[in-house]
Amino acid sequence: MPERTSISKRVIERLSEYRSTLDEFDTTETRSIYSHDLAKLCGVTAAQVRRDLMTIGFSGSSAKGYDVSELQQTVGDFLGFGEERRMALVGIGHLGRALLDFFADRNPKLILCAAFDINEMRINRVIHGVRCYAVSQLTEVAKEKRANMGIITVPDAAAQDVATALVEGGVSGLLNFAPVQLRVPNHVFVENLNISTVLEKVAYFAGQSGDKER
Amino acid sequence: MPERTSISKRVIERLSEYRSTLDEFDTTETRSIYSHDLAKLCGVTAAQVRRDLMTIGFSGSSAKGYDVSELQQTVGDFLGFGEERRMALVGIGHLGRALLDFFADRNPKLILCAAFDINEMRINRVIHGVRCYAVSQLTEVAKEKRANMGIITVPDAAAQDVATALVEGGVSGLLNFAPVQLRVPNHVFVENLNISTVLEKVAYFAGQSGDKER
DNA sequence: TTAACACTGTGATTTTTTTCACAGCAGAGC
DNA sequence: GCTCTGCTGTGAAAAAAATCACAGTGTTAA
Numbered sequence: 001m002p003e004r005t006s007i008s009k010r011v012i013e014r015l016s017e018y019r020s021t022l023d024e025f026d027t028t029e030t031r032s033i034y035s036h037d038l039a040k041l042c043g044v045t046a047a048q049v050r051r052d053l054m055t056i057g058f059s060g061s062s063a064k065g066y067d068v069s070e071l072q073q074t075v076g077d078f079l080g081f082g083e084e085r086r087m088a089l090v091g092i093g094h095l096g097r098a099l100l101d102f103f104a105d106r107n108p109k110l111i112l113c114a115a116f117d118i119n120e121m122r123i124n125r126v127i128h129g130v131r132c133y134a135v136s137q138l139t140e141v142a143k144e145k146r147a148n149m150g151i152i153t154v155p156d157a158a159a160q161d162v163a164t165a166l167v168e169g170g171v172s173g174l175l176n177f178a179p180v181q182l183r184v185p186n187h188v189f190v191e192n193l194n195i196s197t198v199l200e201k202v203a204y205f206a207g208q209s210g211d212k213e214r
Numbered sequence: 215m216p217e218r219t220s221i222s223k224r225v226i227e228r229l230s231e232y233r234s235t236l237d238e239f240d241t242t243e244t245r246s247i248y249s250h251d252l253a254k255l256c257g258v259t260a261a262q263v264r265r266d267l268m269t270i271g272f273s274g275s276s277a278k279g280y281d282v283s284e285l286q287q288t289v290g291d292f293l294g295f296g297e298e299r300r301m302a303l304v305g306i307g308h309l310g311r312a313l314l315d316f317f318a319d320r321n322p323k324l325i326l327c328a329a330f331d332i333n334e335m336r337i338n339r340v341i342h343g344v345r346c347y348a349v350s351q352l353t354e355v356a357k358e359k360r361a362n363m364g365i366i367t368v369p370d371a372a373a374q375d376v377a378t379a380l381v382e383g384g385v386s387g388l389l390n391f392a393p394v395q396l397r398v399p400n401h402v403f404v405e406n407l408n409i410s411t412v413l414e415k416v417a418y419f420a421g422q423s424g425d426k427e428r
Numbered sequence: 429t430t431a432a433c434a435c436t437g438t439g440a441t442t443t444t445t446t447t448c449a450c451a452g453c454a455g456a457g458c
Numbered sequence: 459g460c461t462c463t464g465c466t467g468t469g470a471a472a473a474a475a476a477t478c479a480c481a482g483t484g485t486t487a488a
């Protein structure tokens with residue numbers, strides 16, 4: 001039973017950041033950490049760290065701060081690292097490839113279980129241990145591989161169909177790189193990541209010589 | 215003279231989204247649009263759209279809504295599309311390549327003026343019209359090319375040095391894909407984009423069968 | 429000309445998020 | 459054991475963001 005009251009995206013993001021920051025530490029050497037220090041490493045305030053940890057019911061000690069490995073464990077559990085996360089990647093352009101690389105290295109908690117592309121050349125290839133299938137088989141293969149998340153890096157025009165097929169295949173979370181508003185049943189969580197938007201934001205704030213990150 | 219009171223990242227993101235959504239329209243056919251409709255296309259509420267446009271001082275008419283091309287123009291101006299934005303891309307792995315592709319197609323407002331890599335093989339190649347230089351020349355070339363933004367897609371350990379070199383080269387905005395907290399002078403705006411964090415967020419909310427995008 | 433309508437602009441309100449600030453506690457030093 | 463220190467946990471306050479709700483307005487139709 002994960003949580004009582006619903007927790008905002010922002011908090012989840014920070015928790016994820018705290019946890020991965022902690023991965024850098026050698027827990028035999030650094031046993032514990034103060035909210036202050038973790039905050040600095042993550043670019044947030046100490047009060048924010050304490051509040052977030054309070055939100056998930058994690059306590060430290062007043063003299064030593066937070067126990068590093070305990071914190072990793074607790075946040076990991078909270079984020080659902082216990083359960084299996086199986087991702088389907090659709091679209092193996094450069095961005096898709098970048099994601100394949102990415103998961104070859106790190107993040108052992110999220111498993112890429114299948115990749116898909118429309119290009120004949122790529123079908124049936126195995127990249128970093130992940131087999132590539134034809135998009136036409138999306139729904140079947142997603143079901144068969146028990147994917148529960150999908151990553152969409154296809155051209156804009158194809159994104160909606162891909163999303164629909166993924167959902168039909170049993171996926172309940174999507175990361176969508178296409179600048180398109182996906183229509184999905186509302187038990188499905190969609191996160192849109194539009195690179196243009198991000199860059200335009202950077203451009204805007206880079207313009208203001210007056211600063212302030214936030 | 216762009217704005218009076220400082221505007222939040224969130225608003226800028228939405229404005230960017232409104233603008234690019236409007237690009238889909240043929241302005242000779244669709245002259246104007248209601249807050250309601252634009253809202254639906256962008257996945258926000260109508261009140262939000264009106265509030266955001268009010269924030270930048272843009273007015274519509276009560277019967278016709280907002281004039282599409284005027285709105286595009288105004289938002290574009292506001293976001294600084296008038297001025298030149300010259301970006302340096304550092305790291306030409308798959309992700310870097312994806313970004314190069316990306317800018318070959320769209321976004322004529324942001325110019326990729328140089329790319330950098332440490333790998334000999336890639337140096338001096340020209341990809342989509344962008345020349346690739348050695349990272350060792352980062353500062354000089356950035357200056358020479360008058361870059362004002364940087365995109366960092368290098369391995370974690372190299373990110374800080376790259377950031378420092380870019381800033382020295384005159385860059386005042388960074389998009390950083392490395393999961394590292396960059397230290398930069400505070401006239402420099404940094405946006406961190408950590409793919410793991412994004413995916414962990416999707417994983418978390420995909421877990422909750424109880425939904426609610428936000 | 430008037431009435432009905434559907435929209436915008438916006439003050440007021442609500443909700444959410446962040447920060448403040450301090451009581452209370454645990455360990456270190458004496 | 460007592461005191462001093464600097465931390466956490468957390469109510470309370472502040473700030474920021476989103477939503478509500480409605481007056482005012484241009485448009486269309488009768």
